Amino acid sequence: MDVLAQWMTTGRPTQPSPPPQPDGGLRFAFYGRTSTLRHQDRVSSHGWQRDMADHLITGHGQIIADYFDAGTSRRIPWPQRPQAAQLMAAITDPNPAVDAIVVGEYERAFTGSQFATIYAWCTRHRIQLWLPETDGPVDLGKRDHRALLALLGAQSQREVLRARHRVLAAMHNQATQQGRYLGGRPPYGYQLVDAGPHPNPADARWGRRLQRLAPNPHTAPHVTWMFQQRLAGHSVASIARSLNERSIPCPSSADPHRNRHRTRSTWTLRTVAVILANPRYTGRQTWNRRANGTGNPRSTPALSARAAHPALVSEQDFVTAQQIRAPRPTNDGRLRRFALAGLIRCGICNRRLDSHWNHGRPTYRCRHGHTSTQSTNQNRPKTLYIREDHLIDKISIRLEDQTTNSHNEASRDRTRSNRIAAALRDSGSFVVCDSTGCRLESINST
Template sequence: MSDNPHDDLDAPLTRWLSSQPQADPQPPHQRRRGLRFAFYGRMSTVEHQDRVTSRHWQWDCAIELVAAHGVIVAEYFDIGCSRRRSWRQRPQAAALLAALDDPDRGFDAIVIGEYERAFSTNQLQHLAPVLEQHGVQLWLPEMHGPVDHQNPTHQALIMMLGAQSKREVQRARFRVVTAMRAQAREQGRYLGGRPPYGYRLVDAGPHPNTAHARWGRRLQSLEPDPATAAHVRWIFTQRLDGHSLASIARALNDASTPCPSNVDPDRNPHRNGNWWTLRTVAAILANPRYTGRQVWNRQPAHTDTSSPQREPLRRNPTKDWVVSTHQAHTALVSEQDFVAAQAIRSHRSAHDGTTRRYLFTGLLRCGPCGRRLESHWVNQRPGYRCRHGRTSTQQTTNPRRKILYLREDHIIARLADHPLLPSGIQAPHDLVTLLRSKKITIVCDQEHCTPTTE
């Protein structure tokens, strides 16, 4: 059956029900259209909510509110949008705002089924001037009618509803995060996401929650993938033998070894799946789940929805990681070898056999683009550069942005007596030791080097 309440008006049963006498038929003189309303509703997720159910209860609340004042003539319903997104970032809400500019828009007011479905925190305060500019009322069930933004009582109620909406999200997040921490630490439970390269998902039995088990939900766990597990073991072996990330990546590409996005393209639609990169090899070597322990909360659980730009992948501090108290799946590398691999810092060898060392490897970040600077030997000196994503196999993403080059001695000079660093540091090695111990990153551009703990 359609979720539109007007789709089945011509069905035989509907016609029969409509023809039956009503208990208190509305007198003809009371049947008037009144105001014309545009209905707005929203549901957060597609996987865990039913669109028909969510839409109908919001629709019914809106109908009950405006029944004696007019009719709903337009509908805007967002699916899969967090309430934290502003209205201009939600497709249907943005379409509703765009319709306000049309003098023939066909509606006089907007009606909401529930405040929390439409707004979060102070979003309504930001929207109010736009509605007032176009002379459009906003009707809320919590107000039992239109919102009067000049009424102190309404202002106080809107502030309370915004705080309540934020509290609802925070309380639900706290409960879910606390439960997931316990499940990962105590049970070693697989909590979703892409399985690491080298593993595949297998059935792990019925869900421990009885109700979920009756609905057919089952747990999943990781087991070594016969096609790729050996590649992971080989990568760790090569790294423990002192090979650089670049040499490991080149060897994998020369052997035509399928990279992670090639093996699992459905879960990696944002990657090309053609070759191994340094970042891919580094990510595998840094993943503690290959020790057989379940590890959760390595990455932030949510992103800033106010920015349309995709931010670079960042990791949570290791102190925030949740590690299972026991092995949850078959290990591909021992814990001792994994820890040893983290301590390896490969150094490039020059043509004359000497080793080139770079003090600030991994400590420098490009201010303009946010990428880490790569080591670069220039004019017989150690230096660092950022090509802003440009490689020999890819077109530059920003042809106007110049490559950032920095000499190591210039970086040391810029950091000397920096107000954000402790005074009295004599040797460059002492400076680097301090930066690593305090987890300080240096953000650089052509003119400045600024320490930051972000």
């Protein structure tokens, strides 16, 4: 310690201390960790953890190796952390260079049951494990050490869960109530523009600013055109084919810097389907769309209460586009239309019935998951078939459909089928069929 540091510590001047001599004590390997490089300073985080370790082992030995994982979550096991894995490999060497491991803070190194695993591993290799919380080497033979480590493990896990819950709950609120853009690649058809200073005063003073989505003048017209084509009844495949024929750049070509993981330069069916199913094009902000819907903030999809950016399609047109099934062309050029496609479910296996053209009529069938790639199973339920016109007759009675006679029977049946299908979608209902008959159920009841 130099003269000024000695004075700062003791409050009085003193003679310089002679340089420390090796005391022949334990050889320590230091381990530390920081979870992110974006919001934490690696040098500062490493520094204070190393200081804690140096203070702990004073008079017991010296640190001869330093291992620090930066940008690694504590939930990752030690063998999967780059620096921790190197430390473990060095210890398993036939002639290990260290006698003990010292960490700067328990919660930086362990969570859940990780400590018990590493402690057992260290014991097996005759390596001590030192913690500041135990003021020295851990000894699980002591009752107070066992109680303290159990408390630290629960506290570390609780910190992870609380932090995750707070962050996800805040993001859910920011998306629903504020319509805030929360990061990620902007959808095809949009670009990022400045949305003013950050609402947090401290972040604003550092120059951080918000962003929002705005239509990209080069790609937004193509998105609008896709929805128009879908509303006109065109299939997703035909839309993709038309885009390729017109040499319209696909998302990976239009924005290669943000789509470096994409290698294809043409439109695919999946690319168009994803765009047509993205509610952001209605102007509403979304977050966590792939949630499982268990009811907590981290799993509930978020939709902004009001428009957060300019829309490329109206909400009504977007919802209508989700319900469209493109007509299927035949060899003679005529179209096969299935009015109830997607609206019928099997009462046996709960699958949607496949649209199936049979004897010149639209019908629906369910093979209960059986395909031609599988061998016949005698226990498989009999394939369910139902004609669309028979089903319409049954549904119309339940919906109290008032129809009038028409001279053109085929035209009347077609119009009636479309009217029944529209009534089902508007009421949020679907048809459940099995070998005993059919019934109507509401989507909300499922």
